[in-house]
Amino acid sequence: MIENNIIEILVLSLATMVPIVLTAIGEIITERAGIVNIGLEGIMLISAWAAALVYIETGSGIVGAYLAGLTAGALLGLLHAVISIRLKGDQIVTGIGVNIFAFGATVIATWIVWGNFSNSPPIDLPQWPSFMGVRISPMIPLTIITGIAAWYILSRTMIGLKIKSAGDDPAAAEALGIKVERIQALATIVGASLAGLAGAYLSVDFTGSFSKGMTAGRGFIALANVAFSGWNPLFAIAGGYIFGFADALSLYLSIVYESGEAGLVYLFKTIPYIVTLLSVALVARRGKMPRHLGRPYIKE
């Protein structure tokens, strides 16, 4: 019995790791280029909303929904790039603003489109093969492949070298003829696009609706995963599985104990956040952090 439950949670973790891993990989690419984007939570939320909108209102199916999420993410990445790279604004403050804006704006937009203060109408999740009662979305293997590809690009290719040099020593990179600002903008947009895909996954491929604040801190858990993995996409896959496991455990216990003592479910909801805080406190070290991270690069 118990073994079955554990296996079920382990499989469910594959589904819950997707948004955390995708977003973390995106942020690793962005941060390796020297830009911090803490607006990931908000980007996921807006993308989740955009994907639900396209899925429900246009009938263009799951691919259209993912494209909508990707586009929303890319546009918000462009905004972050313009403010932090072009205007040399404060990257953290921008991110805070995006998160707060996203929370409010998605509620307003949900009200305008669906006439409801907190939820979109429910949607039929796409039919994927299921294993141990868990739908296995193609996003699961795609996420892992994206992680491996990101690792390969960052550590084995010229473009990876350029990204890393922009994040470590932009002045030296510029001297070598690397267009630092362009590389940083590209990395920011790519990173935010992956967060956009993650948001779309949450609404149209995992939960089956958009609801107010549905990202529930996953953007920040992804940020934790970036530090946890030491800015290495391969470790971020593993780290994401651990955080995904915490999420799955909390979800599983909530369902199992739903009819039990009132309120117990609330206590289970703290699990992912406690696990995240503890694992980052115990594991994350600054040593591997890109040296010029988060500071605006101003050309001499």
Added chain:
Amino acid sequence: MRITSRATILSVVEVLVALAIGATLGVGVMWVLGADPVESLITMVTAFQAYENIVMSRMSILILTALAFAIPFKVGLFNIGAEGQLYIGAFIALVVGYTANTPILPLLAAALAGGLIGALAGVLRVYMNVNEVLSTIMLNWIAYWSILYLLVTRYTDPLFPHLSRSVKPEVMLGSINGIPVMLIVSIAVALAVYLFLNYTVPGLMMRVAGSNEPAARIRGARVERLRVMSMMLGGMLAGLGGGLLIIGHTGSIDTLMGTVSNYGYEGIGVALIGRNNPLGIVLSSFLYADLQAGSLRLQQTQEVPPELALMVNGIIIIVLSAPILYRIMMGVMKK
């Protein structure tokens, strides 16, 4: 001196432009929702007259959550945790308020609890390299769900199960000549923080440590301690805000946590609009509370989700994060 005053004027202009952009978008949304934009704007700006009490109580809390962001900001830290620190302060004030006989005790307990959580995030940052944005967000969620658990399992009112039991009436703060005591407390705290940052050694050291860390170290500042202290102070004020909210205004917490939600996040915008200056924050919190009361007033005729305020707040923060105006004006001056 001339440079300082020019920079001050510039920063006021920047805030005004950000506010104008935010207000335009907010009114635009209301227009989409079918309200008359000009009328809505007038209703919102003049909300103070109709909703004096709501404006004053919201303002008192926003002053404190904004200071909770502004103080660590001076040392280069981002306290996004006022939200959770306020939950904890509110909850502690509630529980202490069941047995205490004066408002002092619940308020002190609230500040203490908030301060502990703030200090925890500070210690995690300084000694274990856990980014404070991350830790404070995680702590917000942990606080939210654990307090909800405790409220639902232990403290609900048998007659109104969607509310907690209320604190004893004698611990509630009243008002003096129509001005709520909670507002007087908050403004006094803002003044104290202003004096602390500008006229005391630790306050000045905090500001130096934030703007020029090496210089602060040369002068013997223990930057790590200052950072933890700034987070602790921030947490204390947010916790006090939670306490004041209960003891000064609601007397109970609802089981959706609606009574205590969003003040922490809104405080970030209020702090940035006030340019992280305690006196500026008093002003910006009034402005923000007034606009919020205005949107409440609009909701009586027009259904507008209250999250509109957060959306506008977010836009203002984004605009303020980009020193566009500053760059343009500097460009003009160079020519």
